[in-house]
Amino acid sequence: NAGVTQTPKFQVLKTGQSMTLQCAQDMNHEYMSWYRQDPGMGLRLIHYSVGAGITDQGEVPNGYNVSRSTTEDFPLRLLSAAPSQTSVYFCASSFGLPANSGNTIYFGEGSWLTVV
Amino acid sequence: AQSVTQLGSHVSVSEGALVLLRCNYSSSVPPYLFWYVQYPNQGLQLLLKYTTGATLVKGINGFEAEFKKSETSFHLTKPSAHMSDAAEYFCAVSDQDGGSQGNLIFGKGTKLSVKP
Numbered sequence: 312n313a314g315v316t317q318t319p320k321f322q323v324l325k326t327g328q329s330m331t332l333q334c335a336q337d338m339n340h341e342y343m344s345w346y347r348q349d350p351g352m353g354l355r356l357i358h359y360s361v362g363a364g365i366t367d368q369g370e371v372p373n374g375y376n377v378s379r380s381t382t383e384d385f386p387l388r389l390l391s392a393a394p395s396q397t398s399v400y401f402c403a404s405s406f407g408l409p410a411n412s413g414n415t416i417y418f419g420e421g422s423w424l425t426v427v
Numbered sequence: 428a429q430s431v432t433q434l435g436s437h438v439s440v441s442e443g444a445l446v447l448l449r450c451n452y453s454s455s456v457p458p459y460l461f462w463y464v465q466y467p468n469q470g471l472q473l474l475l476k477y478t479t480g481a482t483l484v485k486g487i488n489g490f491e492a493e494f495k496k497s498e499t500s501f502h503l504t505k506p507s508a509h510m511s512d513a514a515e516y517f518c519a520v521s522d523q524d525g526g527s528q529g530n531l532i533f534g535k536g537t538k539l540s541v542k543p
Contacts, residue, residue: 354517
């Protein structure tokens with residue numbers, strides 16, 4: 312009963328390095344998304360996907376790339392890490408967009424990223 | 428475009444006292460409303476949600492919230508606080524307005540402390 316699985320849980324990067332945060336879900340959800348959480352800012356949407364092969368930008372997409380080649384996986388790539396990307400990242404999934412009948416979003420446990 | 432305002436970034440109550448966490452939203456169309464809870468170093472978990480129908484919604488762990496359209500509010504309450512309720516609580520909104528492309532918009536969160 313895995314739900315939404317994120318790896319790694321903790322990561323320290325040097326400025327300019329690249330890395331990929333992995334996200335997988337086993338609930339056959341069409342909708343997946345990435346949020347970042349910063350103190351006092353709540354959660355802000357980075358990118359989202361409504362199905363395999365379809366991705367779109369959220370509120371804070373700059374510096375991040377995503378792809379959705381399968382229903383299960385939705386990796387988030389940091390192309391050239393900056394200290395401003397130090398944050399906690401959450402992957403989430405749902406049967407569909409929340410605005411469609413109020414679909415519930417299920418969250419992963421989070422990935423703590425520090426860029427030095 | 429939607430927005431969510433949570434009044435009070437920190438709320439402290441005594442064990443056994445009433446818990447009241449405030450959430451106001453703005454939306455040009457009937458919204459879907461959610462409350463999520465985040466325990467330390469964990470992901471977010473759905474407490475309850477309002478989609479349609481009864482405006483008083485009951486959730487897990489004895490929490491409930493009432494949708495008041497005239498006040499554009501969705502306040503979260505619990506009659507008697509327990510030590511285990513100490514966590515951060517997030518209100519979120521989604522609708523078909525298009526401003527959030529159908530995604531969830533989160534408030535900045537309210538951290539609840541429970542004193543023995």
